[in-house]
Amino acid sequence: MGWELYVLKAVAVLLIFGGVLSVVPFLVFFERKISAFIQDRVGPNRVGLAGPDSLLEAFGFRKGTRRVLGGWLQPLADVIKLFTKEALIPAHADRPLYLLAPLFAVLPPLLAFVVIPVGQDIVVSSGVLVKLQVADLHVGILFVLAVASLSAYGLAFGGWASNSKFPLLGGVRAMAQMVSYEVGMVLVILALVMSYDSVSLRDMVSRQAAGGTLLGIWDCDGDWIWGWGLFHQPLAFVLFAICALAENNRLPFDLPECESELVGGYHTEYSSMGFGMFFQGEYIAMMAMGGLLATMFLGGWHYPGYAWLNASDSLLVHLLAALIGLAVFGVKMLGFVFFAMWVRWTLPRFRWDQLMRVGWKGIIPLALANLVLTAALNLPAPAPAHEKPDRNLTAVTRDR
C-alpha cells in the first residue's frame, strides 16, 4: 500500500464530509421555509441577493427594490452568527466532556456516509476504476449501526457535562430512546439482510436492480422500480422510516430536546458552535438516515433507464448515467429529509410513556413479525429466476 492510496482516500473523505457539511445550512433554511409554508407564514425572506442594488439592500443600505431570491442568503447569515457568537462555558460544567460532547454528535453521522455508496464504479479506462463510495466495507450495514450507536453519547455526555437539570434529563432520555429504538431498527434491518442475502450496502443496491420475481409470484423488470426494497419489504420500509425519525431525535420523537418541557434539552447550556455542532449533527444524521433509506429501500442511485444508458460503450454516456444517478440518490435522500420536516411540523410530540410504548409494544413486535415472516416464507429480493447472484463476481459485472 502506497501513500497514494491514503491521499486518495483522504481526498474522498474530505469531499464527502465537505459536501455533506455544506448542505446542512441550506437544510436549516429549507426547514424554516417548509415550517413557514405548513403554518401559513412567509418564513425567512430578507437576506437575499439580486444584483448590486440588492447587495446594498441586503446590508440595509437601500429599501424598496424588488427582492429576488429573498432569504436565500439566510443560511450564510446563520453560519456567520453561529461562528462569531461568544462560546460560553457554564462555570459548573465539566469542561473536557462539555467541549468533547458536540464532537460526538457530529462525527458518527458523518462516518456513516463513508460506507453509503452514491454510485456504481466508473471504468475510466481499462484497469482504472473510480468508486463512488469511500469504503466498500464487507460489514457495510453493521458499520452504520455501530456508528449510529455512538451518536447518543454526544447528547448524553453533553447533557451530563452541562451540570444542570434540564440537559441531564435530555441526556438520559436520549440514551433510553436510543436503546429502545435501536432494537427495532436492528430487527428491521435483519429482515432486509436476509432478503438481500448480504450485509454490504453495495450488494443491496445492485440486488435491487437485478430484476426477477417479486414476492415469489410476480415477474418484474429490474430496470424499472419494482425491484426496490420498498416493494418486497413494505412493512420494513414503514418501520425503518419511523425508527429513523426516532434515532434522529426528530419530532414526534424529540424527547431529548423537547423545548416545551426541558427548555432546550441536552443543548440548553450550549451556545455558539457548541450548539451549532449539535444542530449540524441532527441534520447530518437525518441525511445519513435518508441515505440509508435510499440505499436499502429505494434502489440507491438506480432510476428507470439507468441500465439502458449504461449499456452504451461511450465513457461520456457512462459518466452522464452516473451523474444522473448521483442526483437521483440526492433526491431520494433529501426526500426523506423533507418527509422528516413535514412530519415535524405536522405531528405533536409523544409523551414519554407513549414513546416507550410505541417502541417496545409497537415497533419491536411488528419488526419481529416481519423478520419471522421473511424467514418463514424465505422471500428473497427479486433475483433472476433460479439463479443466485454469484458472490465472487465484482460489483461492476453484477451491476451490468
Next chain:
Amino acid sequence: MATLIFWLVVLVTVASAIAVVTARNILHAAFSLCLTFLGVAATYIFLHADFVAAVQLIVYVGGILVLIMFAIMFSSNVVEDTAEGRRGLLALGAGAAGMAAVFAAVLLLTSRLAEPLKTANPCANVAYAATVSVEAGQTGIGHCLMGPYLLPFEVVSVLLLAALIGAVVIVRKEVR
C-alpha cells in the same frame, strides 16, 4: 503509514484504558471506556476481523456502556470518587492486570498463534490476517454458530434469558 496508524490506535487504546481505572470522576471513566472500546474495535480492523469490530461496537458501545451510563446518571452521588483505600485497590488491580499480562504473554509465546508476532514487524500479523478472506470469516462465523457450536450458542442464550428474568424479578415490586 499503516504502522503509524496502528501505533496511534494502540496509544489511544492503552492510554484511555489507563484513564478508565485512574479517573477520579466516574463519568470521565465511562467516556474513557468508550474510547477504549473504539480502540479495541480499531485493533480488530487491523486484524482484518471487520465483523468482530462492528459487533464489538454494537454490543459494547451501543449496549453495555449505555447501561453503565444509565446507572451512573440515575444515581447522582456516585459521580465523585470518595473511595478510601483507593491506593490499595489500584495496587490490587495492577497486580491482577500484571498477572493476566504474564499469562497472556506465556500463552502467546508458546502457542503457534504467536508465529506472526515473533517477527520484527508488529504489523506482520496484519499481513498474516490478510491471507484470510474477510467475507469467509463472516460467513464462517455464521456457519460455526449454526453448525458445530449450535448447542453452546443456544445454551448461552438460555443463560442470558435466565439473567434477564432474574433482573426483572429483582426489580419488580411485590404485587399482591
